[in-house]
Amino acid sequence: MTADQVKGKRFRGALRYNLAKVEKGVAEILDTNFSGIGENIIMKEVAMIKALRPNLQKYFYHTSLNFPPKENLSNERMKSIAKDYLSELGFNQHQFIVFRHRDADHPHIHILVNRIGFDGKVVSDSQDYARSEKVIRDLEKKYNLTPVTSSRQAVERAMTKNEMEMMKRTDTLSVKLKLQTIIGNAQKQSHSVPDFIQALEARGINILFNQAQTGFVSGISYGFEGLIFKGSALGNGFKWTQLKGGLDYEQERDHATICETNTRTRSILSDNGLRQSAGDGAIHQTVASNMPKRTTASAQRTPGEDDTSISNFASGQRQSSQKFGRTESACEEPSQRHFELSEVAKEAGILVGGIIRGLLSPVDTDNYEDMATINEFKKKKKRKIRR
Template sequence: MVAKISIGNSLYGALTYNGEKINKEKGRLLDTNKIYNDGSGSVDIHRAYEDFMRWIPTSSRTERPMMHISLNPHPDDVLSDTDFTRLAHEYMEKMGFADMPYMIYKHSDIDRHHVHIVALRVGTDGRCISDRNNFYKNKKVCRELEKEYGLKVAEREKITPDMPIKKVDPSGDIKRQVANTVKMVGMRYKFQTMGEYNAVLSLYNIRCEQTDGRVNGREYHGLVYFATDDEGKVIANPFKASRLGKFASRTAIDSRFEKAKDKIDITPTKHKVADCLAQSTGKDDFTAKLKDCGIDVVFRHTDEGRIYGVTFIDHNTMTVLNGSRLGKQFSANALNERFNNPQMQPTIDVPIPDTPVIVTEPEQNTDTHSDSQSQNIDTQTSSDWQQHTAGSQHQSAATHSSTTDYSESGFTLPGLDLFQPGQSFNPDEEEFRRRMQRKKKKGHRPKF
C-alpha cells in the first residue's frame, strides 16, 4: 500500500473535491471522526466545513491547518467498504492522528479503489501537530498494515530507462499516467520548442499548453497538461504542472530547450527522412516507410486539409525536429505541395523525335565589307550607312527564307529560335547599330 500525505490551507477545497466525487457517483463517505455523518454515504459540504471550523481555536496561527491523505492498495487487492473503513482508522491511530477530526472517503473513479482522508492538524490548544519523521513513520505503518490485512507490497512506481511509454488509458489513474509520461519524455527526448515537445507528447495522448497571466499584480508563467483520446479530444480535467511535479514545470521544460541545442545532431534523421521521401508514392506511404525506420511523423492540417506543420520524432536518436529544421524540402509547405498538389511538381520529361534530325551549322558571314564597316565606325559616311543597312536587310530576308524552308521539312526543334541564332544575327553589326543609335540621340551627325 502507498500512502500520500499533503498539507494545505484550503479545507473547503478538499471537502469540495471529495464531495464532487460523491455527486458523480464515483465515491462515497465511509465514516467520520468527530464530524457529523448521517450514514447515507453522502455529505453536506457546508455543514462538514462548519464542523471542522469549530475544532480550530481562534488563537491558532497555523497557516496550513489541514491535511489530505490518500491510501492506495495494490490494484490486485480487493477490500470491502468495511475493510477500507477499519484500515483508515488504524492508519490514523498508528500515525498519531486518532484524536483529530477527519472524514474517510472511498473513491471508485478508477479500477484501483482507494481511500481519501481529510483531517485537521491543529489541536484544541491551537498548536500544530508535529510532522517530524512523518515520511519514515508513514512507510513503517504501511508495512504493518499490509501484513495485518494480507495486502501486497505496493511501492511507488519507479521510472527506469527501459520502461516503455504507453498512451493514456482512460480507465486508469489518468493523473499518474500523465505524470509518468511527461517525466519519461523529458528524460529521454531532446526538443527545442513547445511545438516539438507537444509533438512527442501527442504520441501518448497528452497535450501541453502555456498559461501566462497576472494575479494580484504579479506575472505568472506556467504549463497545463491535458489527457486526450486518439482524436485529440480532452477526456479529463487539466492538470497544472505543479500537481505533476517539478519535472513538468515551465522552468524545467525551458531548461530542456536550452540544453538540447548543443546536443542535437540532425544528420542521421535527415538522411533517413530524405531516403524515405525519395521512395514514397504518397503521404501514407511516406509515413509507413518512416515508421519502419523508427521515425514517427506528426502532420498538422487546416480544416481544408492543407499541411501547415510537420514534426519528425526519431526514436533512434531520441530527437524531435520540425521539418524546416531538417531543410526547406522537408518543411510543411514543401510536403503539402508534394502530397496535396502533385500536379505542381516539376517534371524533366523531354519528348524524343521518332526520326533522327541532322542540324547543320549556319553559314557564317564572310563579307569583308561588313567587317571593315564595324572597324571604321567613326569614318562612316551616310551612303556607307545606307548600304550597310540594305545589306543587313538582304541577309535577314535570306535567313527568313531558309528558316521557312527548314520548318517545311516537317520537324522543328523546340526552342531553336531562342538558343540557335540564324544567319541574320551578326554581333558586329548589332554593336554597330546600337552605337549609331546612341550617336543619333546625342545629336551627332556623321562627318563627310
C-alpha cells in the first residue's frame, strides 16, 4: 500500500473532484462524519470549524491510499483501513469523508480530513510523510496486505506511468530499466572503483562523478543510449553514497582514475551529443551543435546527490579554473594543487593565523574537503574590515 498526501487550503476543490466521480458512477462514499453529503452542507460545516483557527492556511489533507491490483478488498475492509489510518495519524476528532474510486486498474480510496479538530486543536504536519509511511507499513501487517518496499529501503526507483506505457507500445525495456540491470550486475562483479568503471564502460555506460577539486566525490551520473541519469533517478542503490560502501574505495588513491573517467565521459558525450526523451526519468536536454545547456534536477532530489549539469556532462573540455591568475587541470593531484593555492594565497595576504594556514597546508590532507570553513573565515574578515 502507498499513500499520496496533499496539504492545502482549498477543501472545496478536492471535494468537488471526488463528488464529480460519484456522479459519474466511478466512485462512492464509504464513510463520513459530516451531517450530509452535499457540497454546500459539507462546506458550511467546514467553515464552522475553520473559524476556530482563522489564520491557519493549509488546514486540510487530501490523501489517497493505493493498493496493489491483485488486492481484493471489500468496502468494509477499506473503510476500516481508512479509519485506522486517520486514527494513527491523530485525526480522532476531526471532520472527514472517505471515497472509494473504481476508475483505475488498482483499488484505492481518497480521504479528505480537516486538520482542525472539533476542539480547535490542530494536528501537526511535522514529519507527516514519514509518519504516514510508518502507519501504512503497520496497516499492511495488521490487515495482511501485500507489503510494499518503503522509500528508504527501495534500492531501485520504480518505473513511472509514462515508462510503462512506452514499454507496452514498443515492447522493449526502458533505458532506465536496462541501466538498473547492467549497473546492478556490475556492482556484484566489481571489487574496486577501476573494476566498476571498466565493467560499465565495456557495456556502453559512461560515468560522470561529481568530483571536487579536492578529489572528494559527492555524487554520480550515468550516460547511456544518449540519455543521462543521476544516481538518485535510478534508486538509492545506485547513488555514490551507497555504491562506495560496496567497493574498495580510497579518495586519494582513486582520484586520478575517477578524474580520467570524467574526462573520457565528457569527450564522448560531447562528440555524440544528447537527445531529448520523454518519460524515461532521465536528466536530459537536447544539445544543439554540441553547445552545452543547463538542466534541472529530476522530481525527487536526494540531499547531497550529484548536481552535475548537462553543460558539465557534455563538455569535452577538461575542467579549468582561472583562480589566482593560473589555469588548473582537473586531474592535477589534490596535494600539489592545494600547496600552490596556499602559496599564492599567502602572498595575497589571505591567510591569517595558524588555523587557516593549517587548513590549506598540504601536510594535513584530512582538511582538504572542508573549504566551507575557509570561506566563512574570509567572509568574517571582510565584515570586520568594512566596520
